[in-house]
Amino acid sequence: MKASDLFVKALENEGVDYIFGIPGEENLDLLDSLRVSSIKLVLTRHEQAAAFMAATYGRLTGRTGVCLSTLGPGATNLVTGAAYAQLGAMPMLMITGQKPIKASKQGAFQIIDVVDMMRPLTKYTHQIASAHNIPARVREAFRRAEDERPGAVHLELPEDVAREDTGADIIERSRFERPTAPDTAIDAARSMIEDARHPLLLIGAGANRRDSCSALREFVDVLKIPFFSTQMGKGVVDERHTLFLGNAALSGEDYLHRAIEAADLIINVGHDVVEKPPFIMGKKPAGEQHGKDLDGAGEAGEARVIHINTVTASVDAVYHPNLGVIGEIAANIMKLAHAVKRQSHWDFQRFMAVKKALDAQILEGDSDTRYPLYPQRLVADVRRAMPDNGIVALDNGIYKIWFARNYRAHQPNTVLLDNALATMGAGLSSALAAKLVHPERRVLAICGDGGFMMNSQELETAVRLGLDVVILVLRDDAYGMIKWKQSNMGFSDFGLDYGNPDFVQYARSYGANGHRVKSADDFLPLLSQCLSSPGVDLIEVPVDYSENDRILNREIRERSRVIRGYDD
Numbered sequence: 001m002k003a004s005d006l007f008v009k010a011l012e013n014e015g016v017d018y019i020f021g022i023p024g025e026e027n028l029d030l031l032d033s034l035r036v037s038s039i040k041l042v043l044t045r046h047e048q049a050a051a052f053m054a055a056t057y058g059r060l061t062g063r064t065g066v067c068l069s070t071l072g073p074g075a076t077n078l079v080t081g082a083a084y085a086q087l088g089a090m091p092m093l094m095i096t097g098q099k100p101i102k103a104s105k106q107g108a109f110q111i112i113d114v115v116d117m118m119r120p121l122t123k124y125t126h127q128i129a130s131a132h133n134i135p136a137r138v139r140e141a142f143r144r145a146e147d148e149r150p151g152a153v154h155l156e157l158p159e160d161v162a163r164e165d166t167g168a169d170i171i172e173r174s175r176f177e178r179p180t181a182p183d184t185a186i187d188a189a190r191s192m193i194e195d196a197r198h199p200l201l202l203i204g205a206g207a208n209r210r211d212s213c214s215a216l217r218e219f220v221d222v223l224k225i226p227f228f229s230t231q232m233g234k235g236v237v238d239e240r241h242t243l244f245l246g247n248a249a250l251s252g253e254d255y256l257h258r259a260i261e262a263a264d265l266i267i268n269v270g271h272d273v274v275e276k277p278p279f280i281m282g283k284k285p286a287g288e289q290h291g292k293d294l295d296g297a298g299e300a301g302e303a304r305v306i307h308i309n310t311v312t313a314s315v316d317a318v319y320h321p322n323l324g325v326i327g328e329i330a331a332n333i334m335k336l337a338h339a340v341k342r343q344s345h346w347d348f349q350r351f352m353a354v355k356k357a358l359d360a361q362i363l364e365g366d367s368d369t370r371y372p373l374y375p376q377r378l379v380a381d382v383r384r385a386m387p388d389n390g391i392v393a394l395d396n397g398i399y400k401i402w403f404a405r406n407y408r409a410h411q412p413n414t415v416l417l418d419n420a421l422a423t424m425g426a427g428l429s430s431a432l433a434a435k436l437v438h439p440e441r442r443v444l445a446i447c448g449d450g451g452f453m454m455n456s457q458e459l460e461t462a463v464r465l466g467l468d469v470v471i472l473v474l475r476d477d478a479y480g481m482i483k484w485k486q487s488n489m490g491f492s493d494f495g496l497d498y499g500n501p502d503f504v505q506y507a508r509s510y511g512a513n514g515h516r517v518k519s520a521d522d523f524l525p526l527l528s529q530c531l532s533s534p535g536v537d538l539i540e541v542p543v544d545y546s547e548n549d550r551i552l553n554r555e556i557r558e559r560s561r562v563i564r565g566y567d568d
């Protein structure tokens with residue numbers, strides 16, 4: 001069999017249904033093999049977008065998303081997507097072409113060492129030097145990409161190898177089950193939880209995979225221990241739950257951190273070190289550190305920490321848990337839910353006072369009629385318009401903090417945000433991948449005017465594929481997030497403003513529908529109408545960020561310090 005046919009067969013064997021990318025002449029054999037395969041090629045307008053799509057496919061399905069590029073410039077365009085998948089723990093395979101490796105290379109035109117370039121960005125990077133090795137290399141790439149902790153892998157298929165003839169057979173996927181923690185670890189965790197007075201559950205990025213969600217829901221319902229989440233742990237348990245305290249969107253000094261300070265035990269599920277720490281360990285006891293912490297993260301004071309994850313915690317000065325419960329998260333959580341007995345000495349009064357104050361604060365401004373729109377109104381209206389299983393895919397800007405903090409996710413993976421690489425430019429691409437994975441769901445991309453313009457060319461891909469997606473472009477004519485930081489750090493307003501195209505006309509030039517919000521009350525009906533009508537709809541939403549500094553940098557900090565309703 002021809003090597004490129006075998007390669008495609010090996011991909012089919014892994015269950016691949018899409019390949020995102022842009023072929024070059026070095027991929028033409030592979031492309032021809034794809035032509036007659038069950039795998040659909042999703043042609044994009046930039047390799048970076050293809051990598052974001054493949055990574056998001058992996059994030060949503062747990063199965064490796066695949067992207068394709070040529071050698072040299074195509075491969076260098078993949079690197080941001082590689083970092084996005086690698087830091088975000090999204091299983092993703094990049095396939096790149098290369099000039100023939102056996103004959104002379106006819107100079108160095110377009111040739112860079114792609115395998116080496118990918119090394120710091122992947123779990124596995126390999127040049128296929130013989131067709132005979134294709135089945136093993138492909139199988140190994142998928143195994144590594146999907147194994148905990150998931151991430152990016154890379155295979156280079158040179159032109160001359162792709163053309164070889166081989167008698168090699170594909171290798172079937174192997175079935176396996178992950179181990180659970182031994183009973184001694186479960187018992188140690190049980191007694192720490194039962195002995196604590198103020199135990200608190202933290203749901204992190206690693207819990208947002210596989211079947212951890214229903215196990216965690218049961219844990220919370222059976223034990224009635226309050227919980228909070230990191231940005232990438234959003235939605236694992238429905239955030240309308242009466243025991244949901246909030247999301248660690250700000251690094252510190254938010255209402256939520258007043259609860260974290262009061263905990264004497266944190267049950268930390270799926271913690272991933274790439275996320276900014278939602279609390280830091282090893283400092284003074286609770287209550288003594290208000291406003292003085294090193295990096296603004298919430299203090300855990302002298303709280304003890306149980307680390308529940310598939311892998312042990314990497315050592316860090318601010319994170320060194322007292323106990324690790326290592327193995328399949330869902331199974332270990334179920335074991336704990338049944339082992340732990342609810343205790344009458346558990347006291348959640350302070351947590352619930354924080355929740356009450358935070359819930360009330362989040363409602364402030366949710367019907368604000370000022371125009372351009374204020375972030376609180378924007379978030380509230382998006383929540384009103386989106387169904388429970390609707391997916392919002394966020395690009396990276398200041399609105400991400402507002403959405404992480406104020407938007408209540410009802411289901412797992414319905415808020416796709418990147419708190420790992422935190423790159424701009426992924427919002428639209430991740431929305432398109434989400435729509436391909438879940439064609440029956442409503443999908444909304446939310447981008448700043450800066451992030452949108454980094455990959456706006458994928459509007460053409462969306463129109464060509466006939467995807468029903470809505471895109472919000474939040475227009476402040478600036479890199480707003482950096483403006484917010486600039487003012488937080490006491491710098492003068494400088495160097496972050498730009499002009500924009502007419503987004504309505506811009507969308508229409510692609511064959512999409514273009515709309516502009518003209519008043520605050522105009523937004524919700526327009527969004528609802530776009531969500532329920534077919535085609536690609538872009539809505540330009542003028543936003544007013546002038547209160548970001550006051551609210552996010554100062555007011556939340558000051559007001560949260562004086563939360564009442566509990567005995568200190």
Ligand SMILES: Cc1ncc(C[n+]2csc(CCOP(=O)(O)OP(=O)(O)O)c2C)c(N)n1
Nearest residue numbers: 397398423424448449450451478479480481
């Ligand atoms: C690729 C990339 N470049 C730069 C940054 C740094 N950065 C983070 S947010 C931001 C501004 C985002 O502007 P915009 O997309 O307009 O969103 P806004 O905050 O204005 O709503 C920048 C420059 C980044 N995270 N990623």
Ligand SMILES: [Mg+2]
Nearest residue numbers: 448449478480
């Ligand atoms: Mg902006």
